Amino acid sequence: MGQSKRRIVVVSDLDGTLLDHDNYRFEEVLPTLDRMKDLGLELVINTSKTKSEWLVLQKELAISGPFIVENGSALYHQEGVNIYGSPRHEVLQVLDYYRGDFLFKGFHEAHLEEIIEWTGLGRAAALRAACREYSEPLVWMDCATKEKEFCRLIREHGMRTHRGGRFLHVLGDTDKGKPLSFFKNDVILIALGDRPNDLEMLREAQIGVIVASSDGYFLEAKEPFMRTSQTGPRGWVEAMSHLLNQIESQRLSISSYV
Numbered sequence: 001m002g003q004s005k006r007r008i009v010v011v012s013d014l015d016g017t018l019l020d021h022d023n024y025r026f027e028e029v030l031p032t033l034d035r036m037k038d039l040g041l042e043l044v045i046n047t048s049k050t051k052s053e054w055l056v057l058q059k060e061l062a063i064s065g066p067f068i069v070e071n072g073s074a075l076y077h078q079e080g081v082n083i084y085g086s087p088r089h090e091v092l093q094v095l096d097y098y099r100g101d102f103l104f105k106g107f108h109e110a111h112l113e114e115i116i117e118w119t120g121l122g123r124a125a126a127l128r129a130a131c132r133e134y135s136e137p138l139v140w141m142d143c144a145t146k147e148k149e150f151c152r153l154i155r156e157h158g159m160r161t162h163r164g165g166r167f168l169h170v171l172g173d174t175d176k177g178k179p180l181s182f183f184k185n186d187v188i189l190i191a192l193g194d195r196p197n198d199l200e201m202l203r204e205a206q207i208g209v210i211v212a213s214s215d216g217y218f219l220e221a222k223e224p225f226m227r228t229s230q231t232g233p234r235g236w237v238e239a240m241s242h243l244l245n246q247i248e249s250q251r252l253s254i255s256s257y258v
């Protein structure tokens with residue numbers, strides 16, 4: 001049996017990868033998602049978003065299947081949920097401890113109007129973004145040196161930080177790569193992402209794809225990941241079309257990407 005006959009799972013970041021970073025649009029990926037389904041590939045979304053946010057998008061994209069939320073904190077699948085992170089109240093306790101030493105503002109202490117302004121989301125979507133279970137996004141208002149110090153202190157509490165496109169996320173001891181252990185070894189994993197918090201996920205996959213960013217940001221990586229020339233959802237389509245062509249013609253070569 002050729003490699004292309006093995007079960008293939010595509011794990012994808014959302015913002016800046018499957019969704020446009022600025023306007024959250026995704027129409028251009030829909031034909032490629034249909035083609036993936038026709039070829040029997042499974043899609044797992046791996047996002048910093050909340051479960052509430054994903055459940056709405058899931059309907060719009062007509063995607064079913066497992067999903068990972070809040071930067072690797074929880075994996076929802078047919079049989080239930082696997083937790084890899086910490087409950088949000090534990091994260092907030094640690095943040096409270098450092099409130100006087102650093103300037104930041106978290107979602108839990110912001111008015112809905114502020115969250116709307118920060119995210120560019122509408123009212124209902126902003127409410128879903130605020131409905132967090134395992135992590136806290138912060139708007140960082142202190143200097144970069146203090147951010148570094150803050151991140152070091154958070155690690156000392158056995159928690160982690162991830163610098164996302166818009167926010168500094170504080171969460172339990174997990175990352176977007178950890179939940180991928182759930183998928184069995186006989187699966188070929190293809191992962192696509194655009195930011196540093198996606199690197200652990202790309203490293204867990206046999207084929208990792210860095211989707212170029214529309215703001216010119218270049219994600220450094222020592223591994224020979226595939227890189228798209230187009231940005232955001234167009235880059236996602238570019239990479240997946242290339243890989244789907246290979247799968248269709250039974251020419252998918254894993255060794256060229258690991």
Ligand SMILES: [Mg+2]
Pocket residue numbers: 013014015016017165193194195
């Ligand atoms: Mg992203």
